[in-house]
Amino acid sequence: MxxxxxxxxxxxxxxxxxxxxxxxxxxxxxxxxxxxxxxxxxxxxxxxxxxxxxxxxxxxxxxxxxxxxxxxxxxxxxxxxxxxxxxxxxxxxxxxxxxxxxxxxxxxxxxxxxxxxxxxLYQLLGGKCNNDVPVYGYGMMLQKKSADELIDLFKEESKQIKSKNFKAMKMKVGLGPKEDLKLVQAVRDSIGKDFKLMVDANHAYNLKDALYVGKGLDELGIYWFEEPVAPEDYEGYRELKQKINTSIAGGEAEFTKYGWNKLISNKCIDIAQPEVCGLGGITEYLKVAALAQANFIPVINHVWGSAISIAVNLHLLTAQPDMPGGLFPSKSMLEFDTTEKNIFITDLPKEEFSILDQVKNNNGFASVTENIGIGINPDENFIKEFEVNE
Ligand SMILES: [Mg+2]
Incomplete structure (x- = not known):
């Protein structure tokens, strides 16, 4: 061939x-x-x-x-x-x-x-370690609104995400350290103290501000603090990880086994978030996952994009063993977009593909299909309708 x-x-x-x-x-x-x-x-x-x-x-x-x-x-x-x-x-x-x-x-x-x-695909990756995978919803993106307006929007949106049966949820911050903590506090109050909540800064802070926010997050029972500082700031990550109780997550802007080796060997993160569509594809992801496993770092993939990316990640997580394993292991999760209807997920595939329905009907879990390969083939007419060249 x-x-x-x-x-x-x-x-x-x-x-x-x-x-x-x-x-x-x-x-x-x-x-x-x-x-x-x-x-x-x-x-x-x-x-x-x-x-x-x-x-x-x-x-x-x-x-x-x-x-x-x-x-x-x-x-x-x-x-x-x-x-x-x-x-x-x-x-x-x-x-x-x-x-x-x-x-x-x-x-x-x-x-x-x-x-x-x-x-x-999951069979090519070693077969099933999981019959289904818990799904978390990301949403609560920033909008051009005042901090007070955003607080009201986030309170409402967090309730909606919870009502859709997701196992956990993730919100954005980035208004500034003090405003950000108010925003997180509002969401925590809205969803209750026991629901898993993650906070994503997209490297908004310097180390000092990240320490301030991180200490605040420690009080709010946050499941992880994502990309607190710039991805190049390995020293900042390491210091933060030492001083903050909340798990530090990162890696969506890291590339190849060479970059990941640095991130992991510098003890920067508690949770690895490899982006398979960015770090070098599935061939390289498997090496990064092995590095994480060898260092006992849980892998919870960063997921962004169309139904193809989501299906690939669902296969990867289906084939991923628990780390370290046990009767009641801490499971990895599939990240899923809950913002306004994403037609690149819902309308692009020729195949039946609805994570939202699965989450709703299966108590927050999704599972792979037995379709061969990735199992998603884009509709040609859909591509024609939305394709751009500049
Ligand atoms: Mg992120």
Whole structure:
């Protein structure tokens, strides 16, 4: 079998209302799909992390930089292809967009392997460790409102997420240390003291502010404090982890086993959040997961994007053993978008795919299908309707 073409599809639509996190507001939702075609008729699908115009830059890297390097290769030689591409891009991009671009291609190669062998992805990853996976809802994004208005919105939104049966929920912060603690306090009061609540700063703070917020979160029984400081600030992460009781989570902006090795060996995090569509694809994710396992760090994947990304993550978590295991182990969770209807999740696949229904009907759990490969194939007409080139 040979790779005959690699195409990128950047999809975009305008949101009804602008949403934000600590770094920016955004009014469009994007997804970047990768389609790898072969000479025996099998097409594999993957997805690259990278929102907004980053997706357009990654499309160029996929089609114009990486495609010429691997046309004609056997798509089943995933390891060889990964190493070849990484080695040739190494001098120009060991992190960031080149690796995001490579991720989408690698994921598509795993989809091809599944289709070639008629096996669902989780079987290729070692089989089932879990019949189903608990799901947490992320929402409570920032909006261009006053802090008081946001408090009222978050109180209401947190109640809604809880009512949908999610096992836990995650909120954004980023208004400033004092306002952020007020916001978290309001959500905690709204959902009660026993519901799992996570707080995501998207690296909004310097170390001093992160320590202040972290100490406040310790009082509020927060399950994890996500990306408190800049991803390059390994020292800051380590100091924070030593001084704060709340678990420190991070890694969505870390790349490859080389970056992850630094994050883990510097003792920066209590919870690892690898982003499979960004860090180098499934081939590299498995190595990162092994690093985390060897250091007894729980892995709770960062999930962002379309139904393809969500399905890939559900397969990965289905095949992930508990760490360290036991009769009542602490389980990993699938992250899921609860913000305004995301049609890249609901309307993109040809297959039946509803995490929300599963969560509602199965007490907060979701499970993989037995469809071969990733199990999600995008509708061509849907792609045509939402595809953009600039
Ligand atoms: Mg995050």
């Amino acid at each position: 040979k790779i005959t073409s690699i195409k990128s599809h950047v999809l975009r639509y305008e949101l009804e209302k602008e949403l934000g996190y600590s770094q920016q507001y955004y009014k469009h939702r994007t997804a970047h799909l990768v389609e790898v075609q072969t000479d025996d008729g099998i097409t594999g699908w993957g997805e690259c992390f990278g929102p907004g115009n980053i997706a357009l830059a990654n499309k160029f890297i996929v089609e114009k930089v990486i495609q010429p390097l691997i046309l004609g290769e056997d798509p089943l030689n995933k390891e060889h292809i990964w190493q070849k591409v990484y080695n040739l891009l190494r001098d120009s991009g060991q992190k960031g967009m080149p690796i995001q671009a490579l991720s989408g291609i690698d994921i598509a190669l795993w989809d091809i392997l599944g289709k070639k062998t008629s096996a669902p």
